[in-house]
Amino acid sequence: MKRTQKMASPPQMPASKGRRTFLRQLLASSTLLTLNHAPIAASAPQPSGEKAYRNFEDIYRKKWTWDRVVRGTHGTNCAGNCAFNVYVKDGIVWREEQQGVYGSSGDAPDYGPRGCQKGLRHSKYMYGSQRVLYPMKSIGERGNGKWERISWHQATTEIADKFLDLVVAHGPECISYGSGTQMALKRASFCSLARFANITGVTVPEFLSGVGDLPSGIQMTLGQIHTSDTMAAVYKSRCVLVWMSNPAVTRIPDAHFFWDAKYNGTEVIAISPEFTPTAMHSSLWVNPKPGTDTALAMAMVNVILEERLFKANYIREQSDLPLLVRMDNKRFLRAEDFATQSDATADGGGFYIWDEATDSVARAPGSGTGNDQAATLKLGKLRPALEGRWRVQGLDGVIEVTTAFELLKVRAAEHAPELMSELTGVNANVIRKIARTFAAAEPAMIFSGYAACKWLHGDILQRSMLLLLSLTGNIGPEGGGLQIGNSAKTQTMAFAFDGIGVAFRGISGTTWDYDHAKMKQLNQETYGKKLAQEFDDYYQESIRKGWYPSHSSKGWKMGFFAGNNGANWRASGKRWRKSALEELELIVSLVPDAGVTSHYSDYVLPIAHHYERADMMLQSRTPYVQVLDVAVPPLGEAVDDWEANRLLAEAIGRRAKERGIGIIDDVIDGRRVQRDYRRCLELYTMNGKIKSAKDVCQYIIDTTPGIPKIPFAELAEKGVVRVNGSERTTWDDKETTYHSEVFESVRDKVPYQTVSGRQSFYIDHEWFLEFDEALPAHKKPLHNEGYPLRMMMGHARHGIHSMWRDDSFLLSLQRGEPDIYINPDDAAERDVKDGDTVRIFNDAGEFFAMAHLSAGIQPSMLFMYHGWDPMMFRNRQNFGAVISTAGLIKPTSMAGGYGQIGYKPARFSPNQTYKDFTCDFEKASEEVTAGEPA
Amino acid sequence: MTPDSLTITPTNDSERYIQDRDLNLTAAVRCKSYGLFSSLLASSHEIDVGKQLREVAGMDNFCVYGIDLGALCGTYLSVDKLARKNEYSRLFEIGDSGPPVAIREQQQFGQISGIREDLVRFYEFFDYKIHQHYAWAPDHISVILEFTHLLCYYESVVSEDQLSYQLAQYDFVSRHLVDWAPIFADLIDNVQPDSLYADIARSLCLFITRDHEWQASTIFPMERSGDNG
Known part of the structure; x- marks a missing residue:
């Protein structure tokens, strides 16, 4: 039955020629159907029955099915390593879900399921507007936001020429x-960087100390930095001090181990100045003032010594x-005190205890080299004294000695x-x-994050x-230890050096910045x-003495930033x-997502995101190798890190040949190295x-200890x-x-890699004294x-x-913009209300954020x-x-x-603080907040 | 209430019919128009649409709803290719906080995954299969317009059940273009008012609005028996 309604104007035909003529011309102009984004011209389906369309609900009647379910994870530095199923349909990742396939270690709870809201959000985020999809070249002044999209060939050729x-x-x-960690935590990606760097000789500032x-x-x-176990070890502890760490926020898939342990009778004690989500669930919250943690720790040491609660035999x-220390100069008693240097060396050197x-005086087991006791910590019949004073006959006379333990008692007092309560x-x-x-x-255990490293005296x-752990015999037992991190014994550098030799220039990120960013001036x-x-x-003296290398002579002229947003996190902003x-x-930035560093780059190269690449993860928090498999091809013209470096290597090699650039002499750690950039690509690909990155993964699987030797395809499956x-x-x-x-x-009595061969609490280096x-x-x-407030930060x-x-979406779960937490009394003093924009400032600079009381x-x-x-942020x-x-x-x-103390990249070098x-804060001026909603 | 009583009863809205459309006069023109807008907004880096546009630019007075599409195609072709690519990149590909203007619907409306699923369900229902290279961006405005172009094409060539394509066009445009096209045009106007893409977007907005009104004026709800309305 017909109804009538007001008819809108139909698509108007040209009046001059008549409609039929126009349509003939239109239809003759080409086929009417032109599909630019579909591979073939579709023949018209003849709708009937269930294929007939009558309402939009019809398109939802058909069951939503997946083309594929791919295994994956998110290759970031969260230590989560969470196994996900990634659901793909029509070339799009639609959602992800935790892959519940884990087991447990011993009687500890299961490692799974693992995941967090970030991981579950990634299938949306990867299509977000922050993605870098094509090679881009900056136009005009850096940072002005103007870009030209160019081809990979043009980008790599121009970069290679400048290089x-x-x-x-x-x-x-x-x-x-x-x-950055976004790249380095993916094993194949880091291998590709390391090999590229080994071939080309570029300087690699290590990021551990840099951040x-x-x-x-x-x-x-301890002479090494790998002290951590799996997260399940938390469950085995009877007392956990969660110190400088906030696992309820930062270790979401693993936080349950703390609460499992608490349910099982473990004392979980959170130590943090602010009331954290971790503190909320703990047995006890202790809140020292910021920056006084060492005072608290040493006060606890005081109690343990005063009340004789220490494990004497362990220490x-x-x-x-128990090592003897000279009273006159506070140096350890050494073999040189008894004999000439050459005789002492011939005798095997070492340190001494009072038996x-x-x-009598006896050489300490584990100390020195080549002597009978150097290879083991076993005491045998020795019983080292912890307390006392003695006089021993040295080469130049009588020497008064005591033990490091006695000096510790004085320090603890x-x-x-x-x-310390006052402090x-x-x-x-x-x-x-x-x-x-x-x-x-x-x-007992101390579970700590990396925050301690970020204080000037965090080492202390x-x-x-x-x-604290050693005095109580808690370095070694299951459920004890200082839990910060551990690293896989992957053969990254073996891959980098394979068929080439060692020509890698890795350096301290902190000293690199000091040399090149006018840091003395800031000081x-x-x-x-x-x-x-x-x-x-002191800095210059260290270099003069050859303790640290200098990298200042050639200047810093070009930078690649791979998965690295250095201009974001750099102190001094x-x-x-x-x-x-x-x-x-x-x-040059090589990134999946835009950030401030890429915005200031001359070239931005698009890198594949987590679900668009083949790679693998190894994180010590769980006893599993985790795969990243290609769920969908990289978006736009993105490529994975292996391919990006291959394209760079190809361009450098091609241009070196075209320009007739021969062998270049280089020096690495005093060794002469010859670099032939014409062979860059052949060397890179062996x-x-x-x-491909899959081949790199296979190399890692085949060469890394402890990993079942399986094909990468099996791991991907x-x-x-x-x-x-990993039973324990x-x-x-x-x-x-x-x-x-x-x-x-601890178990086999193998000496530590320290100057004394023992856990080293007394450091008699001249600068430490x-x-x-x-x-x-x-x-x-x-x-x-002049600035009264101490500003803290965390993951x-x-x-x-x-x-x-x-x-x-994640912003919608927060304030939607950067916010800073403020005590209400401090806010009231400054007439600041919750939600106000505040200016945070000190003599170094200022920034603006929303007040969060x-x-x-x-x-x-x-x-x-x-x-x-x-x-x-503003500005x-x-x-x-x-x-x-x-x-x-x-x-x-x-x-x-000094043995364990001296420049060792990624083990000993200065941290950036x-x-x-x-600092201080104040309500932002009206000039700043003009235009903001009330 | 028993489960049996939960059977779905079609609503008035789900029963519609079309009248007052002269298919011979409208379907091909609208099909070509959607196709042209799709080409005009396709990535200049990925797709060379020169040939398609030259044919139209050479035609006399191709005006639809008062919009001179022939002239628009001519303007597009008159802009230097590299300049056009740069303009596309600056508007739609990178900026200080992501691209200044979203050329993908999901970006515009805050990464709501339902938008993409709705698109893909439409595409799947009508067997529109996007090339693998573009599969990740089913919400690109050019793809959305291309699909509408395809529906119009089907409307013009099928011999039976044209209603499916006619209703689908209306619903699809209602759900994905009517709200977005004005925002899209306004955003480009704010960023680069004198640009080629500002011209295209303004024309698109006008076209979508008028075509949607016209479509609506040809669609009527079916009266149900016993409905004395």
Whole structure:
């Protein structure tokens, strides 16, 4: 039945020719149907029955099916390693779901299911507007947001030409290739970078110290940094101090182990200045003032010593506390004190104890080289004294000696609970209570994040944490230890060197920045000329003595930033951008997502995201190898890291041949190296043997200890494969994938890689004695004069570093923009209300953020979750602006010539300091907030 | 209420019919128009649409709803290819906080996955299979317009059940273009008002609005028996 309604104008035909003529012309012009995005012209389906369309609901009647389900994960530095199923239909990833395939270690709860809201959001985020999809070239002034899209060929050719210009003129040292954790945690990706760098000789500033994550206090004490076990080890502990860590927020898939343990009777004690989600669920929350953690730790040491709660036999065997120290110069008693240098060396050197069994001096087992006791920590019939004073006959006369333990008692006495209570704000009775609980628990653990490394004296805090553990016999037992990190014994460098040899230039990220970003000048402006000069004198002396290499002579002229958003996280913020980044002649970013670093780049190369690449992950928190498989082809013209470096290698080789560039002489660690850039591609691909990231993965599987030797395709099919030797929660098996040196020392009595062969708590290096750091002690945190508030930062719940920080949905679960947590009293003093825009400032700079008032924040402190990209802030400046400590390189961190202490990339080098400063805030002016909604 | 009583009863809205469309005069023109807009907004980097547009630019006075598409194609062709690519990149591919203008519907409306699923369900229902190279962007405005172009084409060539294609066109445009096209045009106007793409987007907005009105004016709800309405 017809109805009538007002008819809108139909599509108008041209009047001049008549409709039929026009239509004939139109239809004759070409086929009417032109499909640019579909491969074939579809023949018209003849709708009938269920294919007939009558309403939009009809399209939803057919069951939604997947074309494929692919195994994958998110290759970020969250230590999660979570197995996901990735659901694909019509070339699109629609959703992901946790792959529940895990098991357990011993009687601990299951590792699965694993995952978090970021992972479950990735199938949306990967299609977000932040993606870099095509090679882009900056037009005009850097950072102005104007780009030209170019081909990979044009991009790599132009980059290769500049690269070769610089190599010919200055050598490859002036070109950096920085990798972020987003790239480096993916094994094949990192291998590709390492091989490219080994071939080309570019400088690779290691990122551990660059981001202030290098646990150098552990290196100082144990001679290596790999002390962690699986997360299930938490369940085996009877007392866990969660210190400088917030696992309820940052370790979402693993946080349950803490609550499982608590349910099982374990004391879970959260130590943090602010009331965190972890503190909320713990047995006890202890809140020292920011920067006083070492005072708290040493006060606990005081209680343990005063109340004789320590495990004497453990420290006699494992630690340097029974070693004899000369009273006159506070140096260890050494073989040289008894004999000439040559005789002492011939005798096997070493350190000494006072043997209570024979009432005489005896060489300490595990110390020296080539002597009978050097190869083991076993005491045999020796009974090293911990306490006492003695006089021994030396080469030049009588020497008065005592033990390091006696000196520790003196040091601990300076940290009595009542004294430290004033400093920390923690009641002395609480300090005593947690010290006793910790000492009584068998075993006890300290679960710590990397935050300690970000303080100027964070190394001392880590030394004091290890001291607590050692005194109570808790380094070694399952459920004990200092849990920070462990690394897989992957053959990354073997892959890099295969068929080429060692020509890799890896350096400290912190010293690289000090040399190239005018950091001494920053120190002068912030801390005055005297301190800046003093620190610089030690820095230069270390280089003069050959303790550290210098990389300043060739300058910094070009930078590759791969999965690295350096201009985001650099302390000193815009200053680094201006004084270092923008000084470069060429900046190249290789990233999946845009950020401030790519915005200031000359070329931005698109990199495949997590579901668009083949790779693999190994994280010690779970005993599984985790695959990343290609669910969909890389979006746009993105490629994976292997392919990106292959394209660069191809272009460098091609242009070197075309330009007739011959062998270039280079020097690595004093060795002459010849580089032939014409062969770049052949070398990179091992003469065509390695064709893709899958081949790199296979190389890693075949060469890494503890991984079942299976084809990559099998790993891709399964998603996760358990590594060998993971029946217990600890990495105590030498044959397994992760480092087990601590267990070998405790269980098998293999000496530590320290100067004394023992856990090293007393460091008699001349600089440590000079700065009163031979033993741990509280040192005042740094204070910017005139700025009363201490600003703290931490990993965020809704992002991993800068990744996912800008996701619209995750932002909707927060304030939608960067916010800073403020104590309500501090806010009231400054007439600031929740939601106001505030200006945070000190003598180094300023930035703006939304005030987020919270009673969980102590007075006189501010807290901000990290990772917010500067592009999300006014003036493109994030929190880095007020981090005035970027140039502060602690003299003792430049020390060398002392066994475990001395330049060792990714083991011992100065951390960049991120937490040791003060600032203030005020309500932002109306000029700043103009246009903001009320 | 028993499960049996939950059988779905079609609503008035689900029963519609078409009248007052002169297929011979409208389907081909509208098909060509949607196709042209799809070509004009396709990535200049990926697809060379020169040939398609030259044919139209050479035709006399190709005006639809008062929009001179022939002239628009001529303007497009008169812009230097590299300049056109750069303009496309600057508007739709990169910017300080992502591209200044979303050329994918999901980007515009906050990464709501339902948008893409709705598109893909339409595509699947009508056997529109996107090339693998573009499969990740089913919500690109050019793809959306191309699919509408295809529906119009089907309307013009099938011998039975044209109603399916006619109703689908209307629903699809209602769900994916009517709201978005004005936003798209406004955003480009804000960023680069004097650009080629501003011209295209303004014309598109006008075309979508008028064509949607026209389509609506040809669609009527079916009266149900017993409905005395």
